Structures are given as structure tokens and as C-alpha cells.
Amino acid sequence: MILHSLDRKIINHLQGGFPLTENPWDELSRQLDIPVDEMICRVERMTSEGILSRFGPIYNAEKMGGGLTLAAMKVATERFDEMTDIVNSFDEVAHNYARDHELNMWFVIATETPEQITQVISKIEKKTGLKVFNMPKQEEYFLELKFEV
Amino acid sequence: MTVKPLAMTETSEIDAIDRQIIAATQSGLPLSRNPYHDIARQLDLDVNDVLQRMQNMLDNGIIRRIGVIPNHYKLGYKSNGMSVWNIPEEKISQLGKLVGALDFVSHCYQRPRFLPEWPYNLFAMVHGKTHDEVIEKVATIAALLGDDNRGHKILFSTKILKKTGLRIR
Incomplete structure (x- = not known):
């Protein structure tokens, strides 16, 4: 599967780093220089396509x-x-x-x-x-x- | 499974509200602009309370991390091999960390031996695009361990017989 470079960037950054703050996407948007809506849209698509098996906290x-x-x-x-x-x-x-x-x-x-x-x-x-x-x-x-x- | 705080050194105390947060987020966060606000609203809590409680759970390891889990298989990593290693007890802590830090190893654990039939005490899950790639990566681990590797094997999975997520009620 060929991933778009932005998808790649999002996956690599988000594996351990989704902020625990009131406006987590805004913070990420600044860090990755990708608009909030586009990021949410990409994560949504990758989740529905099964490229991402989860988005959220991973409990022990x-x-x-x-x-x-x-x-x-x-x-x-x-x-x-x-x-x-x-x-x-x-x-x-x-x-x-x-x-x-x-x-x-x-x-x-x-x-x-x-x-x-x-x-x-x-x-x-x-x-x-x-x-x-x-x-x-x-x-x-x-x-x-x-x-x- | 039901979450019950136990009086164990390894177990951290969580209360009923923490459990509500766990139940609301264990299958994922909402894909919205303000996911923590949405969780707070759903549970009738203050967003700062949700953030503080999740931060506490992160700090004490109940939450390992917050983020995405990529699906290895979908990304083309179609082969996974459970590599198992026989490592001298006194070196396993040092060498386990070395193996666990490799970027193609997703899980690395020390587990008990069953002598004589099962001498392997270090388990490292290795992912690759093909069987050959997994074999190659396992050879890299073998080279890294050198003489401290007293024998190893790769157990490829031939079939998934059951796969359900761990669930907390």
C-alpha cells in the first residue's frame, strides 16, 4: 500500500503523541503544519480503511x-x-x-x-x-x- | 472484563469515574475537533476533570499512550514471526532492552522456560513484508546477541484461530 506523505507524517507523529489538552488538534496542526480538518479527515479515512486499527488511549x-x-x-x-x-x-x-x-x-x-x-x-x-x-x-x-x- | 482496583503493588487505584472514562474511550476517541470535550459532555463531567484523570492514568501507566495504532498487515507487513531466544538469565535484562529497542520488534518479553522441551526465555515479535524479510531481521538479532544467544527459533503464525480485543466493562 502506498501512503500519501501526509498520512505517513500523521501516523508517525500520532503513534504516541496525541495531545491530552483541550484543543489537541490545534496543537498538532501547528506542529505538523497540516490544517485541523484535513488531519481529522485523513485519520477518519485511514480508520475506516483499516490502515489504523485504533485511535485513542491504549489501556494496560x-x-x-x-x-x-x-x-x-x-x-x-x-x-x-x-x-x-x-x-x-x-x-x-x-x-x-x-x-x-x-x-x-x-x-x-x-x-x-x-x-x-x-x-x-x-x-x-x-x-x-x-x-x-x-x-x-x-x-x-x-x-x-x-x-x- | 470488570475493572476492580486490587491491593497489589502493580495495580493503581482507579475510581468509578475513571472507569466511566475508560469505558467511554476504550474503543477509541471520537474523531471530532474537541474529542475530550465530547467525552466530558457524554459523561456529564467537566473537561478539565477528564483531562486531569486521563493525565493521572497516563502517569501511572494505566494508559500506555494516546494515539493511533497502525495495522501492520494493511501496511504491507504481511508476515509476523514470533522469535524466541535462549538467553543466560544474568544477561536477559540488558539484552532484552537491546532487542526491544529495534524498530522491527513490536513486542519483547521475558517469559519462563519449560526445560527440557522449551529453553527459550526471550520473546520478540518481528514484522516484515515477507517471510524472508522476517528471517533476515531475526538474523540481525542473532548477530546482535552473538554468543549470548544459546539457541533460537522463529514461530510463524499459520492461521489466526481467534481474535477478539481485550474488553473492559
């Missing part, structure tokens, strides 16, 4: 008291669809990806409290009869706001 669920982990399972190929249905049936499973490894199913579990993570994992183990490898993050090393387009 764990800081609000929730539990979050990455879990993996080794699933036999012939039972993969069946096991996918079981795992996906849990509301607490937010994302689930098939990956090319012996541990071939990787999913994110998000719960209201940290304690519920182990409960959900035991339920998944019981229903699937498979071991769940629980891999919660122990440390975070990313800056997140630097995806240059």
Missing part, C-alpha cells in the same frame, strides 16, 4: 487488576479443529494463533483477576486432556511507539 489491562498470560499447547494434527473449538469457547481466550512448531497452538488468556488465570488453565487442561504451557511475561522490553511507516 494488568495495571487495572486483570490477569494476562500467553499459553501454548501441543495439539495432534488430526484433533486440531476439535481442540481449537474447545479453547476458543472460553471467553477468557482473547487471541489464538496456530504456529509452526511442536507447540502449535498459542493463545492469550485475559481474566478479571490474576488468580483466575490458573483456574482457566486447569479448565482448559481438563476439557482438552492436554498440558497447557503457561508463559506469563516476567519482564517487558519494548518501547512500542516507533513503527515508522
